[in-house]
Amino acid sequence: xxxxxxxxxxxxxxxxxxxxxxxxxxxxxxxxxxxxxxxxxxxxxxxxxxxxxxxxxxxxxxxxxxxxxxxxxxxxxxxxxxxxxxxxxxxxxxxxxxxxxxxxxxxxxxxxxxxxxxxxxxxxxxxxxxxxxxxxxxxxxxxxxxxxxxxxxxxxxxxxxxxxxxxxxxxxxxxxxxxxxxxxxxxxxxxxxxxxxxxxxxxxxxxxxxxxxxxxxxxxxxxxxxxxxxxxxxxxxxxxxxxxxxxxxxxxxxxxxxxxxxxx
Numbered sequence: 075x076x077x078x079x080x081x082x083x084x085x086x087x088x089x090x091x092x093x094x095x096x097x098x099x100x101x102x103x104x105x106x107x108x109x110x111x112x113x114x115x116x117x118x119x120x121x122x123x124x125x126x127x128x129x130x131x132x133x134x135x136x137x138x139x140x141x142x143x144x145x146x147x148x149x150x151x152x153x154x155x156x157x158x159x160x161x162x163x164x165x166x167x168x169x170x171x172x173x174x175x176x177x178x179x180x181x182x183x184x185x186x187x188x189x190x191x192x193x194x195x196x197x198x199x200x201x202x203x204x205x206x207x208x209x210x211x212x213x214x215x216x217x218x219x220x221x222x223x224x225x226x227x228x229x230x231x232x233x234x235x236x237x238x239x240x241x242x243x244x245x246x247x248x249x250x251x252x253x254x255x256x257x258x259x260x261x262x263x264x265x266x267x268x269x270x271x272x273x274x275x276x277x278x279x280x281x282x283x284x285x286x287x288x289x290x291x292x293x294x295x296x297x298x299x300x301x302x303x304x305x306x307x308x309x310x311x312x313x314x315x316x317x318x319x320x321x322x323x324x325x326x327x328x329x330x331x332x333x334x335x336x337x338x
Contacts, residue, residue, distance in 0.1 A: 095147035101138035102152065102159050105131045109163025116171040122234045124171050125227035129299075131163040132220045157199050164223035165195035172226060176240070176247040187251050194255035195219040201259075214264040217257035217310060221264070225254060225307050228300040235296040254307070262310030 112127035138156060142148045169188040177184030198219050205215060229250060233243050291298040 095142070095145075095149055095152065097145060098138045098142035098147050098152050099155060101134050101141055102156050105134035105138065105163055106159040108134060109159070109167045112163075113167045113170055116167070116174050119174070121171060121175045121230050124167075125230040125234075128163070128168060128171075128223050128227040131167075132224050135160065135163070135220055153203070157203060160199055160219055161196055164219040165192045165199075168223040168226040169195075171230065172247050172251065175230060176243045177251075179244065180248075187248060190255045191222070191251050194258045195222065198258040212266055214266050216260050216262065217254065217264055217307060218266075219258060221303070221306055222254040222258055225303045226250065228296075228303045231296045232300045257307065257310060260310070262314050264306070264310045 108127045108131035112124040112131065115121070115124035115127060135156070138152070142152055169192040172191065173185050173188040177188055180187070198216050201216065202214070202218075229246065233246075287298075
């Protein structure tokens with residue numbers, strides 16, 4: 075047995091016995107509670123309520139990491155607990171809601187489609203945990219699972235808002251599941267909103283745009299929420315398409331550079 079490895083294991087055990095940080099883990103617990111309550115609401119057929127609680131879970135999930143960083147209380151335990159809570163709140167919960175709301179008439183194909191969403195969300199979380207220290211902090215690789223779950227919730231609220239028939243929602247959810255599942259495990263880059271420049275001085279036009287968006291959101295909150303989530307979901311593929319010519323030019327330049335070196 076490696077004595078150094080054994081000492082590290084003992085040190086980790088002793089650190090855990092000293093206790094855990096309460097505040098950030100309370101926010102994580104709040105996220106898990108909201109996700110579980112959304113699941114209960116789905117089982118009771120209250121899908122609009124279930125959608126609202128998914129958004130509440132996303133708010134708590136966004137706060138726990140920020141609180142941990144601001145207070146210097148980040149820990150390995152908190153990271154693992156957050157991932158487990160995310161899988162329940164943003165994987166199992168929306169998968170169950172989609173099945174109960176729109177996919178149940180499809181039988182086996184329906185619950186298998188919902189399972190596809192769950193397993194792709196789990197793969198997305200596992201990949202994030204592995205790559206967290208090796209990828210750019212300003213960008214996520216693949217659609218984040220809270221955003222995928224929020225897109226599902228926004229779709230449910232939109233259908234309830236306009237009162238569209240069940241035949242529409244079945245087709246929409248089938249298409250949405252496969253799209254979100256693919257995007258979660260894709261290599262498309264999504265903005266993480268962790269850029270410190272966001273809180274610095276910005277042009278006056280940004281303030282004007284924010285005011286206009288707030289007015290529109292107050293007038294039609296359901297439609298605006300759906301529009302914002304849809305824009306974020308498609309931003310990954312759009313960014314890939316827009317940046318394709320630039321990447322091709324860089325690849326050609328790199329190949330030319332290697333060719334010139336090889337010719338010497």
